Amino acid sequence: MFLNKRKLALTLVLSCVFLSGTIAQEIKVQEDIVDHKVLVLNGRMVRLPIYKNHPKHTVNLIELKKENTTPVFDEDWSNTVFNPYWKKQPTYPLELHFEDEAFAAPVEHKMVVTSRYGWRRGRPHRGIDIDLNTGDNVKSLLDGKVRYARNHRGHGKTVVIRHNNGLETVYAHLSKYLVKENDVVKKGQVIGEGGVSGNARGSHLHLEVRYMGKSIHPEYLFDFAEETKIRSKDIAVTRKWITPRSHKSTRKSKILVYKKAQDVVEDDAVKKVYVVKRGDTLYGIAIKNDIEVSEICKINSIQYNSVLNIGQEILLN
Numbered sequence: 503m504f505l506n507k508r509k510l511a512l513t514l515v516l517s518c519v520f521l522s523g524t525i526a527q528e529i530k531v532q533e534d535i536v537d538h539k540v541l542v543l544n545g546r547m548v549r550l551p552i553y554k555n556h557p558k559h560t561v562n563l564i565e566l567k568k569e570n571t572t573p574v575f576d577e578d579w580s581n582t583v584f585n586p587y588w589k590k591q592p593t594y595p596l597e598l599h600f601e602d603e604a605f606a607a608p609v610e611h612k613m614v615v616t617s618r619y620g621w622r623r624g625r626p627h628r629g630i631d632i633d634l635n636t637g638d639n640v641k642s643l644l645d646g647k648v649r650y651a652r653n654h655r656g657h658g659k660t661v662v663i664r665h666n667n668g669l670e671t672v673y674a675h676l677s678k679y680l681v682k683e684n685d686v687v688k689k690g691q692v693i694g695e696g697g698v699s700g701n702a703r704g705s706h707l708h709l710e711v712r713y714m715g716k717s718i719h720p721e722y723l724f725d726f727a728e729e730t731k732i733r734s735k736d737i738a739v740t741r742k743w744i745t746p747r748s749h750k751s752t753r754k755s756k757i758l759v760y761k762k763a764q765d766v767v768e769d770d771a772v773k774k775v776y777v778v779k780r781g782d783t784l785y786g787i788a789i790k791n792d793i794e795v796s797e798i799c800k801i802n803s804i805q806y807n808s809v810l811n812i813g814q815e816i817l818l819n
Contacts, residue, residue, distance in 0.1 A: 574668030587715030596739040606690035620749030628717035629710035658700025672710035
């Protein structure tokens with residue numbers, strides 16, 4: 503009995519010494535924290551403590567409330583599906599908020615847009631084409647996380663980056679990947695090299711901007727001039743700016759940015775479209791819709807003798 507009491511007393515003393523040492527160590531570690539670095543890991547914002555004069559300390563990651571991200575950032579995350587939102591329909595106008603006032607140019611030389619968002623050769627062109635040479639560096643417009651980095655039909659080697667506000671940017675026709683899926687990237691970071699992969703006519707960067715699966719006219723959000731300005735920190739996107747047939751790929755659209763949903767004026771008249779049926783001709787379509795053949799050709803950037811395909815959409819205004 504006496505020995506058991508001695509053992510118990512010794513155990514209590516050792517426990518107290520260990521506990522006091524642990525508490526002292528924790529206090530010392532807390533005192534040595536001089537700053538924190540915020541990172542995005544696996545879709546979540548974390549704070550990484552920076553210690554003073556203790557480079558060998560084991561650091562715990564502290565999970566934080568994601569103040570700079572929207573719920574859309576985490577939703578429908580997929581590394582294998584190009585558009586994971588295909589079953590969803592967003593409400594309009596889409597409301598976006600940007601923390602930055604400027605974006606990083608996706609190429610290292612002067613940006614030359616060779617084809618714009620809009621109707622092109624009887625089909626929708628859902629992004630803009632920026633001139634580059636094969637092997638040129640391609641950079642991320644904003645901070646974000648790589649959701650998709652693989653070959654996509656038509657686009658070839660493609661990188662999709664999701665940004666903190668839920669917006670996604672798509673970089674297509676690459677010749678080489680320099681990031682992998684789930685990598686966290688910074689604004690201006692090189693993510694790949696330009697090329698001609700996929701269905702590309704000459705080397706160029708095909709750049710798309712998407713929100714919840716809907717392509718947005720990139721020039722409505724970003725000014726692709728030397729200053730690389732984001733047009734507004736708050737932007738309301740109406741149906742007009744997610745509809746390629748409302749624009750022409752051969753010319754720059756007139757930009758009027760709505761900053762809030764309540765500011766939207768419904769000037770987004772939906773274009774009248776005729777769907778080609780078996781036996782249709784340009785002359786017959788013109789007669790039915792009281793429009794000149796020359797006007798149809800001009801609107802759709804086609805020739806008088808262009809071959810019409812069943813199911814093809816022809817703009818009439």
